[in-house]
């Protein structure tokens with residue numbers, strides 16, 4: 001570890017980078033960002049902005065020259081140079097070797113399965129499938145439910161796109177839950193509270209996060225033990241978002257891990273003693289981690305663009321929402337709307353989860369997101 005990590009280079013300049021930078025300023029950090037868009041949410045907060053694709057190795061080299069450590073806010077980046085540079089001593093956290101395993105959902109599942117983490121049953125090829133329904137998944141590049149297909153019969157297999165895929169047993173889901181975990185340079189691990197994730201039904205996009213998850217004590221204990229074990233086998237500093245399934249037989253199965261801050265952890269900015277973003281910055285810069293203690297029950301609401309069309313975004317009703325106590329608004333500076341694009345989030349804190357949930361549902365109806373199509377600019 002370098003004696004002092006002051007400059008942090010982030011590949012990806014989205015809202016995750018933006019909120020990480022905001023958490024890094026009080027710790028005296030400086031930031032460089034690579035992103036292909038001039039309108040990247042983190043651009044104006046970064047000391048150094050390199051406009052380039054996530055595959056651009058020259059841009060990665062330029063960032064690495066400036067920075068004391070490299071991290072990323074998106075999985076879809078080129079890892080080949082980072083893996084070689086890490087061997088030569090470049091500090092990249094979490095390790096690009098871990099990222100390369102995670103980028104491919106099949107190698108990710110096998111990695112965890114081999115280390116004793118329970119995952120849904122996997123079929124490499126269609127002819128191995130023993131009984132329907134199953135779920136087909138794109139090995140690489142999927143997000144927000146894009147790249148996941150329900151397969152109810154052998155006929156459905158023919159309709160799948162011609163890309164590298166694999167299959168999983170279809171889990172009889174009771175609840176989708178999640179946990180953030182952080183791991184520091186010395187292998188110390190902190191576990192955030194367990195959350196419940198509720199999705200927008202039209203497109204499979206996270207809409208609400210409720211914390212703490214309403215589960216019995218023994219299930220919560222098992223989930224936390226599993227989260228700890230996942231952080232242990234990952235062996236690299238950073239923050240990780242863990243998505244899990246709780247099924248109707250009481251099984252707890254790993255769905256996927258993201259080696260970065262995660263939408264499921266946004267509540268932690270106001271609801272926890274240390275946010276996921278601050279612990280991300282602490283982890284990658286060789287500082288001890290902060291406590292993840294929940295201060296109050298919370299509900300996070302994602303602000304999603306309407307399903308129709310592209311254009312410039314307008315948000316109505318914020319004035320009413322901003323008058324409410326313990327309701328925290330975050331806008332990412334994404335003023336170009338695309339269907340279901342995540343443009344902000346709101347966290348509601350209350351003394352009870354029920355109360356927070358009631359207010360969150362109201363807040364969601366108080367806001368209207370609209371699109372003016374004539375003002376579209378490509379981003």
Ligand SMILES: Nc1ncnc2c1ncn2[C@@H]1O[C@H](COP(=O)(O)OP(=O)(O)O)[C@@H](O)[C@H]1O
Pocket residue numbers: 120135137142143144145146147148168169170171172173176204243255256
């Ligand atoms: N094996 C499975 N059984 C049942 N539902 C699944 C399974 N895998 C994924 N899903 C559903 O599809 C959603 C998206 O899958 P996921 O692999 O998390 O993709 P993404 O990378 O798009 O988040 C999950 O949140 C869950 O609702």
Ligand SMILES: [Mg+2]
Pocket residue numbers: 144243255256
């Ligand atoms: Mg997912």
